[in-house]
Amino acid sequence: MSFFMEVLLGGLLAGVMYSLVAIGFVLIYKASGVFNFAQGSMVLFAALTFVSLLERGLPFWLAFVLSLLSMLLLALLLERLVLRHLVNRPPITLFMATLGLSYVVEGVAQALWGAQVHGLDLGIEDTPLELGGLMLSRFDLFAAGSAGLLVLLLSLLFNKTRIGLSLRAVADDQLAALAVGIRLQRMWVLVWAVAGLVGLVAGLLWGARLGVQFSLSLIVLKALPVLIIGGFTSIGGAIVGGLIVGASEKLAEVYLGPLLSGGIENWFPYVLALLFLLLRPAGLFGERAIERV
């Protein structure tokens, strides 16, 4: 039983990181209706910038601030060069544009900082910690804590500030938001930059775990089932979805994997997401609009 609990908790903690990537998705989707496939490349770009600055001798905080600024710059360029020109296009077109974007961001990141694997040490030892008879990873707990803090910050931003109010207005009805004088383009930059911040945190946590390398951009593929399960428009859904995916894929790998000769982590979340889709097409927390004709 305690083995089961350990696997479950390990999975849940890994799921926190999926949630982080998914939250970046949800933010952008809500504010601009873009299904941002480039979220994974943004994670890569942020982490790679951070670790490269660190390696060049910059202090932690400065590297963090500069990486954040680079994400802001990315958001500005993106709005100016891409989003602005794709207003009112079908969602599929926007999605494909972000596919192209992911290629650009990955290419630029690797051209700037090289393609080798960078080690990243956040100063957290990854030693097991005994808690109530269960062995847990200290690092995973730290990661979950940081993610929790970030989510708290975001919810404060959205619920307690004027910017948050405008953002919610944009998410609710773009035309109405425009009509009351909210500057849509500025909101887009803001939300992409916030998604960049979320990406940076996710990138640091993942990077400390696996090394900062190209494969970071592939976690976007894990975020997709998370979104399907949680719904595209709910941050809470993204968190719960991440936890479900994290826990179930670990459990499946441990208990189901041996029967299927292993390695099922890659596709299991997708099958799970498909089941969810067939049973609850709008996700756990998403809203499904009535189709009017």
Next chain:
Amino acid sequence: MFYQESGQFSTRYRQDGRALRLWQQRAALWALLALAFGLLPFIGNDYWFSAILIPFLVLSLAGLGLNLLTGYAGQLSLGSAAFMAVGAFASYKLQFLLPGLPLLLSFVAGGVVAAAVGVVFGLPSLRIKGFYLLVSTLAAQFFVEWLLTKFAWFSNGNESGVITAPPLLVAGHDFGSPAGRYLLTLSVVLPLFVLAANLVRSSLGRNWMAVRDMDTAAAVIGIPILRTKLLAFAISSFILGVAGSLWAFTYLGTVEPHGFDLSRSFQVLFIIILGGMGSILGNFLGAAFIVLLPIVLSILSGSLLSGVLPAGQLENLQKIIFGVLIILFLIKEPDGLARLWQGWRARARLWPLRF
């Protein structure tokens, strides 16, 4: 390009429904065919066949497969490579299990198996739309890759999963030479293009586009939505399956799952975005672009930019250029190279007087 369509009137519906309505267009096509079959095999060199023409043809076919599904029927897919892999492995396995099975028939059979797999992963399309459908096609992508790598049965117990394709014998004739492989590929690809061009102008093709443009209205006029979508998945996957077989048999010469990973799916998607969604010609244009761009870039970096560009940067540059072009096309010309081509033709017709 400087021909006029004046004086050519369709006097029968059959003439008006042709894919190429003008005699000049048809003559140009026949000339192109004569060139491809009659001249190229004799004047091309091995590099041209192996590095340019064969991948160009196979990728055009793969583009066609995805274009039927995405460009015509409006169902987005990121699983093209999975269906290619199914085709390749099924062809190989059938060749192995049924010795003496004619090569071309095993291509067709590989396509049929891919079609069946495509239908399975297309089933959720009844209930889910848009990018939700990505989940189903990505599930196909990862599941098929996993299946083919994990279970040695598919690669006949070969540990690495890489197997050498059987010799290319058709009716006792060996098509193993580069020119032979080119001819074999061409003779498989072209008929499939003709069939697809027929289909998209038929009632099934119109039903596909109707479902793509507005599925509620399509249902109201009596188009069976599920059947139409599943046929799109089946036919698209069939073509992708055949393309996969060709990729393994005539291009690589080996059958291996790793050639059919997610980045291959992206590549096929890029072909149709650049070439033009909902266009038959666009698949050729997009594939030509995808095959030629890296070659042109490496030649350029070898001469013009030599010394300026470090060796490892070429791949990054290529990625950036692809990404930028995709975004640029989506913004400026969502209908891709095929539309640009039409535009040039229309302008050439008016040249030099722009009225």
Next chain:
Amino acid sequence: MSETVAPLLSLAHISLSFKGVKAVTDIGFDVAEGEICALIGPNGAGKSSLLNVINGVYQPQQGEIRFAGRSRRAMQPHEAAVAGIARTFQNIALFKGMSVLDNILTGRNLASRSSWLEQAFRLGRAVADEEAQRAVAEEVIAFLRLQAWRHTPVGQLPYGLQKRVELGRALAARPRLLLLDEPMAGMNREEKREMSQFIREVNQVFGTTIVLIEHDIGVVMELSDHVVVLDYGRKIGDGEPEAVRALPEVIAAYLGQQRH
């Protein structure tokens, strides 16, 4: 219309709600074969919802639909099309990426008898079948005077013409019952006159029964044999145009707000 002939379409006790909000409450009326029936009422009265119930886009929670002698709890869109119901939409629902001809040809999809394999190989029935459908589509094109735009993508046509193409797509199916949701919305007088003419001709030449939603009361009075008035999802009037016009509830709810 003699009283002994069963109506072509008969709705009984139809109720429809969305997430608890009632759109249509306990509505029933008959449409006789060959008549033009107008549904009128203020915005939000449930007219479009009712059309959507008739051809199966919405499934009502209660009620019964009887069409051409067959009674159903609810229609399915495909079932309705097979039974011979065609329609147009309030916000044009054409296939924007396709030409006028192709749009109209999609209306023939139920009549197509060849399989997709025959179509791919242009074998067997496929060629003759395609020509037969084309011939019907061309009749429709000629009837609606759309010849000049045959190969134009519908997305490039002006609004009024798009409305006409949508009517064409519905006509191509040779329906028994034609549902028109605000066929003249947003049109100028000339276009309205033209569209009314087309509707009347469809009714007279092909004998098609028509149910239409229209706001222009002048057009309704002139065109229809039978008027049903809705208000807040309930039926408040049903009868011949002149009789309905005189009903006090109708004047209060609807006509009273209009200036003539």
